[in-house]
Amino acid sequence: MNKKIDVSVIITVSKKQNRNNVETIYNTYKSVLEKSKLSHEFIYVTNADSGDLLTSLQALQQVNEDIKIVKLARWFGDATALNIGYDESSGRLILTLPAFQQVKVDEVFRIINTFVDTDMIIASRKRVKDNFLQRFQTKIFHYIVKVMLGMYYHDLGCKVRLFKREILDHIHLYGDQIRFLPLLADKYGFRVKELEVEQYQSDAAHTFYSAKHYAERFVDLISIFFLIKFTKKPLRFFGVPGFIIFSIGSLLGLILFYQRMFMDTPLADRPIVLVSILLIVFGIQLFAIGLVAEIIIFTHSKDTQEYIVEKVIGGEREEVEKVHLPPIEQEV
């Protein structure tokens, strides 16, 4: 802990994602990091309480002292696990890796080497192993992300990412939102690069998911959408549609009122009256929700700073470098 470590490798693996070849994976990744000559540590965050996964991790730990195992009592999702791993880590850079292989091993090395003048590199797999349908669903997902958030990434599902520690100082994700980390990093002003990499032979192992999985992704997407687009201006988000709906309802109400008063059309059995009132009610509700959100932002705006000061220069103090320079100096 005393000496500053270059890279903390954080691997989050839940009981359900249990893979048998923990040892092989560890050794492959370790060889890459040794090749890069960067000091490193491995942090496994898992909720495995018994069985193969924990046994093999503990066996590994006996032999290699650079492994830390964080055992969770429950699984709260990859993003939460990453945050916990981050608390335990001390590296200047953080490398997240999947507990299985998504990309060819050499590509991890290439990612480490390309980490110059950037804050985050995410791997984007060339989808050679996927079949047509898999590629299609990936495309669709990333297209939706683009439409909603205006940022296009090719492979948010790939867990191989290398980034500065700072990013997790500022961004707190939870649950399964880990795939959206690059989007938030970008929003905060970090430079995010994509690097196209070769896919691992057997990466296409998991293919289609349950309906629940897709539903959860969709909810995540909406919460990220709100986080990125409107956390600072909720009344614009809710208030404007609320006002429009309210206006439509009121207009309809006026027309009906006019008909009743001057054209003698009875209203008692016309459902349109209910529609008009429903719209008015709904409009007011939206506006009220926007207002509550606005009160939250107003009273908590000190906790929700979404900007990053890179440097402060001048005055009596020394020049303060807040950003660590990338550590890569070695010859390849």
Added chain:
Amino acid sequence: MDISIVIPVYNEEASVEPLYRQIVDALAPFEYKYEIILVDDGSSDNTFNNASELARKDSRLKVVKLKRNYGQTIGLHSGFQITQGRIVITMDGDLQNDPLDIETMVKKIDDGFDIVLGWRYDRKDSLISRKIPSKIANWLISRVTGIPVKDNGCAIRAYRGEVVKKFPMYSEMHRLMPVITALSGARFAQIKVKHHPRQFGKSKYGLSRIYKVLIDMVALKIIFSFFHLPLYGFGIFAIFFGILSLAVFAIGVVNAILFPGHSLVTTMGSSLLLASLSMFLVFMGLISEMVYKTGDIKIEKLLKNKK
């Protein structure tokens, strides 16, 4: 420290040095201890290098570099965080404000005002794209909020130091700073300031900001007029709709008695909808009350330190 001058700059490489000279020259005849804080709002040109070059020679100049362009509000906010002055001055980095006005503003603050606003009575900008929209916006803002600020867009302003650190700054709030502070009871003065035509670069803020400012203003007005007691604010509307619901219900009952056989669907339906809205508003009020209690910005405490 007497004065902190906070200036957000964005792609103003040519203006940085003349700006610095102007300020130093303008303040030279007086004995104020001051600092200049330049906030580089993620410029892509040489603004930061030029500014830090100057900062190496003069310890009164500080440069804050932001990671990317976040807009004026955040630019100001991040500058405010490191101010040490008893009085904080803000101005634009494009040389359109005149640092000679600083002295007058400082005097006004010393007279006991919390905020002194500049008023560009002779504005040197294009009529159609800048002046007219700004006139309309100023008129609307003063109508809605009841605070007669003549020039909400003028960047040169002076604040008492502790005021700026307390106020919430998000979205486009910096434009509404005078209104926010005035609504919470600050004393403000307006003085005529000089305005110069733009020398370098071009203006960075478009028309779309007015719509944003107007919505922010509605939000602020509502928050300040009812919602520093949120349950009370929502409660009034809840009671209104509750009474309306009962009234519609009564009409329905009367109708049913006078004209038996008529359909009750619309009256009863409307009454129920309105009743549910009324309940909804009560709950919203309770939630806001909770939020407000746990929040760290309380409107009634914003200016507590006032002498």
